[in-house]
Amino acid sequence: MKSKTQLATKYRRQEASVLADAEYLTSAEVAMLLRVTVRTLRKWRAAGTGPRFIKHGSTVRYLKSELNR
Numbered sequence: 001m002k003s004k005t006q007l008a009t010k011y012r013r014q015e016a017s018v019l020a021d022a023e024y025l026t027s028a029e030v031a032m033l034l035r036v037t038v039r040t041l042r043k044w045r046a047a048g049t050g051p052r053f054i055k056h057g058s059t060v061r062y063l064k065s066e067l068n069r
Contacts, residue, residue: 024054024061033067 030051031038044050045060052066 023064025064025067027060027062030062030067 025033027038027041031041034041034051041050045053051062053060053062055061
């Protein structure tokens, strides 16, 4: 049986691999695709609704694959 550390490391590697292959979109790009304003996306993020996003520092990005759902 693998230790918790080994399993966590394996999971992080898989997650990093998926994220590295993913295509990210900016708020402006997503707004154009969804035909809403960037401000609407901001409100959705604050309310916890709308498409899932990733925040790295102050930068917000959306996974293109999440928008197709």
